[in-house]
Amino acid sequence: MYDKGKIIPGLIIFFFLLTFPFWYSLGQASYESPKPKLPVNEKKCIEDVNWMRANHMELLNKWRDMVVRHDMTHYVNTAGKDYEISLEKTCMKCHTSRKEFCEKCHVKVSVSPYCWDCHVAPEEVRDGQ
Amino acid sequence: MDNKRRKILKFAAVSAALGFTGLPIEGLASYFPKIGKYVRSDKEKKAKQWAMVIDTRKFKTKEDFKRVIEACNSIHNVPEDIPNKKQEIKWIWEDEFEHVFPDQENPFLAERYKDQEVLSLCNHCQHPPCVRVCPTQATFKRSDGIVMMDFHRCIGCRYCMAACPYGSRSFNFRDPAPYVKHKNPDFPTRMRGVVEKCLFCYERLADGKMPACVEASNGAMIFGDLMDPNSEVRKVLRENYTIVRKPELGTEPCVFYII
Numbered sequence: 001m002y003d004k005g006k007i008i009p010g011l012i013i014f015f016f017l018l019t020f021p022f023w024y025s026l027g028q029a030s031y032e033s034p035k036p037k038l039p040v041n042e043k044k045c046i047e048d049v050n051w052m053r054a055n056h057m058e059l060l061n062k063w064r065d066m067v068v069r070h071d072m073t074h075y076v077n078t079a080g081k082d083y084e085i086s087l088e089k090t091c092m093k094c095h096t097s098r099k100e101f102c103e104k105c106h107v108k109v110s111v112s113p114y115c116w117d118c119h120v121a122p123e124e125v126r127d128g129q
Numbered sequence: 130m131d132n133k134r135r136k137i138l139k140f141a142a143v144s145a146a147l148g149f150t151g152l153p154i155e156g157l158a159s160y161f162p163k164i165g166k167y168v169r170s171d172k173e174k175k176a177k178q179w180a181m182v183i184d185t186r187k188f189k190t191k192e193d194f195k196r197v198i199e200a201c202n203s204i205h206n207v208p209e210d211i212p213n214k215k216q217e218i219k220w221i222w223e224d225e226f227e228h229v230f231p232d233q234e235n236p237f238l239a240e241r242y243k244d245q246e247v248l249s250l251c252n253h254c255q256h257p258p259c260v261r262v263c264p265t266q267a268t269f270k271r272s273d274g275i276v277m278m279d280f281h282r283c284i285g286c287r288y289c290m291a292a293c294p295y296g297s298r299s300f301n302f303r304d305p306a307p308y309v310k311h312k313n314p315d316f317p318t319r320m321r322g323v324v325e326k327c328l329f330c331y332e333r334l335a336d337g338k339m340p341a342c343v344e345a346s347n348g349a350m351i352f353g354d355l356m357d358p359n360s361e362v363r364k365v366l367r368e369n370y371t372i373v374r375k376p377e378l379g380t381e382p383c384v385f386y387i388i
Contacts, residue, residue: 046165047163047165048163049343051160051161051163055163058162064281068166068277068279068281069169069269069277069279071169071173071271071272071273071331072167072168072169073169073170073335074167074168074169074170075165075166075167075168075172076165076166076167076168077165078163078164078165081169083358084170085167086315088314088315089315114320117320118280118317118318118319118320119317119318120206120312120313120314120317120318122314124312124314125312125314
C-alpha cells in the first residue's frame with residue numbers, strides 16, 4: 001500500500017469522528033420524553049391524541065386561516081363533535097397552562113412558535129396581568 | 130419450483146388481505162389524516178355590507194364618547210395612554226369636526242360644529258385603498274364587507290397607513306402589552322411591528338352580538354346591512370341627511386354621520 005502512514009491514521013480519525021455521537025453520549029443520562037401535564041377533566045382531545053401530538057401545529061394553522069380569513073368559526077371533528085375555533089376559548093380550556101403543557105415539549109425540542117406573543121396565555125389571566 | 134412460487138403468491142395474497150382490513154396494528158388510526166369540517170357559526174349575523182350611522186347630535190358630553198371608546202378598547206386589548214402621541218393606537222376615537230371633515234371647511238360654520246367632537250373609526254370602505262396596497266393580503270375585504278386584518282400576516286410595512294385617507298390605522302412602534310390595562314383573554318393582543326385598526330367587531334357578529342361601541346352608545350350609533358333596504362341603517366339613512374368622510378376620493382365609506 002502506498003502512503004500507508006497517511007491513510008491509516010486518516011481512517012482512524014475518520015471513524016473516530018463518524019462514531020463520535022455514539023460514544024460521546026455513553027454514560028450520560030438517556031433522552032427522556034417530555035411529560036406535558038394532561039387535562040384532568042377531559043379524556044378526549046379534538047382529534048385522536050397520537051394524531052394531535054404529531055399534527056397539532058398544522059391543525060392550528062388551518063384553524064387560524066379558517067377563522068380569520070374564511071369566516072368559519074366552528075370545527076366539526078371526524079367524530080362529528082362541534083368545537084368553536086379559538087386557541088384561548090377551546091384549546092386552553094382543557095390545557096390550562098402554557099408552561100405546563102405547550103412549553104414542556106417546545107422547550108425540549110427547541111421550537112419557539114410565536115402564538116403567545118399576541119394570544120393571552122391562561123397564566124397571564126390567572127396572575128391578573 | 131412451481132411449489133415455491135405458489136407459496137409466495139399465497140403469502141402475498143394473505144398479507145395483502147390483512148393489510149386492507151387494517152386490523153391489528155395499534156395506533157394505525159393516528160396516521161390517517163383527520164379532515165374535520167369547517168362551518169360558520171349558527172348564531173352569526175349576516176350581511177352583504179355592514180355599515181354604521183353615527184348620530185353626532187346624541188354625543189353631547191365627554192362621557193358619551195368615553196363610554197363608547199372604553200367599550201371597544203377593553204374588549205380588544207387596545208393599549209391606552211402611550212406617552213408618545215405619535216405612537217398612539219386608535220380603533221375608535223374622538224376628533225374635532227374640521228379634522229374629521231376637512232372638506233366641510235367653512236369659516237362661518239355654525240357654532241355648534243366649532244366645538245363639536247366627532248367619533249372616528251375605520252370606514253370599512255366599499256373600495257378600500259388599504260386592501261389594494263397590502264403586499265401580503267394581511268388586510269382584505271370579507272364577504273360581509275368588513276375590512277379585516279390578519280395580524281399573523283402583517284409584516285409592518287405600513288403601506289396601508291399611507292393609503293388610508295382617514296388615518297384609521299395605527300402602527301405598534303413598541304410592544305403594546307404594558308399599556309393594556311386589563312387583558313381580555315378572549316381576544317388576542319398585538320405585538321411590535323404590526324398595524325391594527327377597528328374590525329367592526331367581526332368576532333361579536335359571529336356570536337350574534339352587535340359591535341361593542343354600538344351596544345354602549347345607547348342608540349347614538351346604528352349598525353346594519355347597507356345592501357338590505359329594510360335594515361335599520363337604511364331606514365335611518367332614508368330619514369336623515371347624512372354625510373361621509375372625503376366622498377370625493379371614491380372609497381365609498383360605510384360609516385355615515387348625521388350632523
